[in-house]
Amino acid sequence: MAANTDLPPGVDKEQVFGMLAMEMEYKVELFNRLAMACFNKCVDKRYKEPELTMGENSCIDRCVSKYFLVNGIIGQMLSAGQRPM
Amino acid sequence: MAANTDLPPGVDKEQVFGMLAMEMEYKVELFNRLAMACFNKCVDKRYKEPELTMGENSCIDRCVSKYFLVNGIIGQMLSAGQRPM
Amino acid sequence: MAANTDLPPGVDKEQVFGMLAMEMEYKVELFNRLAMACFNKCVDKRYKEPELTMGENSCIDRCVSKYFLVNGIIGQMLSAGQRPM
Amino acid sequence: MDKSMLQGLDGLPEEDQRRMAAVIEQLQVRDSMRMYNSVVERCFNDCVDNFTRKSLQKQEETCVMRCAEKFLKHSMRVGLRFAELNNLAATPDQSN
Amino acid sequence: MDKSMLQGLDGLPEEDQRRMAAVIEQLQVRDSMRMYNSVVERCFNDCVDNFTRKSLQKQEETCVMRCAEKFLKHSMRVGLRFAELNNLAATPDQSN
Amino acid sequence: MDKSMLQGLDGLPEEDQRRMAAVIEQLQVRDSMRMYNSVVERCFNDCVDNFTRKSLQKQEETCVMRCAEKFLKHSMRVGLRFAELNNLAATPDQSN
Numbered sequence: 296m297a298a299n300t301d302l303p304p305g306v307d308k309e310q311v312f313g314m315l316a317m318e319m320e321y322k323v324e325l326f327n328r329l330a331m332a333c334f335n336k337c338v339d340k341r342y343k344e345p346e347l348t349m350g351e352n353s354c355i356d357r358c359v360s361k362y363f364l365v366n367g368i369i370g371q372m373l374s375a376g377q378r379p380m
Numbered sequence: 381m382a383a384n385t386d387l388p389p390g391v392d393k394e395q396v397f398g399m400l401a402m403e404m405e406y407k408v409e410l411f412n413r414l415a416m417a418c419f420n421k422c423v424d425k426r427y428k429e430p431e432l433t434m435g436e437n438s439c440i441d442r443c444v445s446k447y448f449l450v451n452g453i454i455g456q457m458l459s460a461g462q463r464p465m
Numbered sequence: 466m467a468a469n470t471d472l473p474p475g476v477d478k479e480q481v482f483g484m485l486a487m488e489m490e491y492k493v494e495l496f497n498r499l500a501m502a503c504f505n506k507c508v509d510k511r512y513k514e515p516e517l518t519m520g521e522n523s524c525i526d527r528c529v530s531k532y533f534l535v536n537g538i539i540g541q542m543l544s545a546g547q548r549p550m
Numbered sequence: 551m552d553k554s555m556l557q558g559l560d561g562l563p564e565e566d567q568r569r570m571a572a573v574i575e576q577l578q579v580r581d582s583m584r585m586y587n588s589v590v591e592r593c594f595n596d597c598v599d600n601f602t603r604k605s606l607q608k609q610e611e612t613c614v615m616r617c618a619e620k621f622l623k624h625s626m627r628v629g630l631r632f633a634e635l636n637n638l639a640a641t642p643d644q645s646n
Numbered sequence: 647m648d649k650s651m652l653q654g655l656d657g658l659p660e661e662d663q664r665r666m667a668a669v670i671e672q673l674q675v676r677d678s679m680r681m682y683n684s685v686v687e688r689c690f691n692d693c694v695d696n697f698t699r700k701s702l703q704k705q706e707e708t709c710v711m712r713c714a715e716k717f718l719k720h721s722m723r724v725g726l727r728f729a730e731l732n733n734l735a736a737t738p739d740q741s742n
Numbered sequence: 743m744d745k746s747m748l749q750g751l752d753g754l755p756e757e758d759q760r761r762m763a764a765v766i767e768q769l770q771v772r773d774s775m776r777m778y779n780s781v782v783e784r785c786f787n788d789c790v791d792n793f794t795r796k797s798l799q800k801q802e803e804t805c806v807m808r809c810a811e812k813f814l815k816h817s818m819r820v821g822l823r824f825a826e827l828n829n830l831a832a833t834p835d836q837s838n
Contacts, residue, residue, distance in 0.1 A: 319765070345811035367831075369710065400669075440727070448731045500624070507624075
């Protein structure tokens, strides 16, 4: 998904813009889903205080890390299989 | 929701494009929601194996069929009532 | 989030359009999430009859009101803190 | 989506109002589509749970129709209340 | 997204078909992206529940791979059935 | 959305960078809007369950404020970690 900005002569600039915009959109969505998942997994929904506890904070750090790992595993599976989704 | 490509003289081509694009978007969303619903209804979330079982496969086929039927019933209700949503 | 249509001389009209379109989009999303939340909180999912009961109707009215209040509280918190989200 | 979302357009010249109206219409069409898809999803999820056959059973069909009917009535009621509160919030003098 | 969504374009001149194809491709790219994000979300939610370490445990990894595999097979099967029913619905004479 | 998403634009001429920056800003505004709507939805769902009156009760209000506060702090923390890992992944030599 990395954008290539070193264009070979024949490539349309509009396409590159489109791809970059898509990649941003992809990352925004990745971020939003990740944030939602980690909120659900890590934060106590009784809201006894407005601060995140130490336990919640370290849970969040690990959760983000694990989400990226899952993202990577599935990305590899897909590019290895070359399956169209 | 069927697109009409036999244009009467006065109709704006841009509008037709807009409608076709909308219809695609509609079907993509229909597909995504249907796929999510049938995954939830039919697939065992313990993931004991990477293959779909025979039971899961036939559940999926029936699920897609039933989803289309529900889609049709509600579509008829709405067009009969002519209610704006 | 109120749109300002009295433009000072230097302001780009395209930006105003963009902001108005964004504001519409914001309200559509607000409406959709609110409607979903109040359906979940107020409507009996056994669907014994096609009409909303009196209890459901008054629950809906209060639910919409409370959703707006929550929206207002969080809006004030955010604009007071000036935190970028 | 309701009419009250059109507020704030009065100051614009006619051509711009037309353009804005087109944007709004597109949002409305997209919104109806989503509403339609979401009532189907909701009623399917709440009413259909048996996958031993590929056709709908009578009680599933009844459930789906009542569900859709309720959903639409709910949406209309929410729309009315939403418009009232939205107009209230848009009147500057009463916004606090 | 499947080919059957292209139906109804035959009547258009070539240039317009190209333009429409570009719109469709953009929808497809966006849709693949969403599909990718949603399989990751789903398999993370279903398989990962232990946050005492920041690396994945072996059984979490196995679970994620099976989940993704199943999800993709499910999507393909749904895609096939969807296309069949969609084509059926698009044939005017059989639409009722 | 974080700054690290801007990587890869350095090679473009200035005018294109401006254009891309406009696209990014639009995504950011839309994203803030969604974030705002989703914190409201989340805190409403988690904190409000009594519909015998149309005003908020004191403890509901407290719950909503704590919830929003936590949600924002959570988002900021996730944003920091996300940026770190995202930058790591974007450095080609370390991507495997």
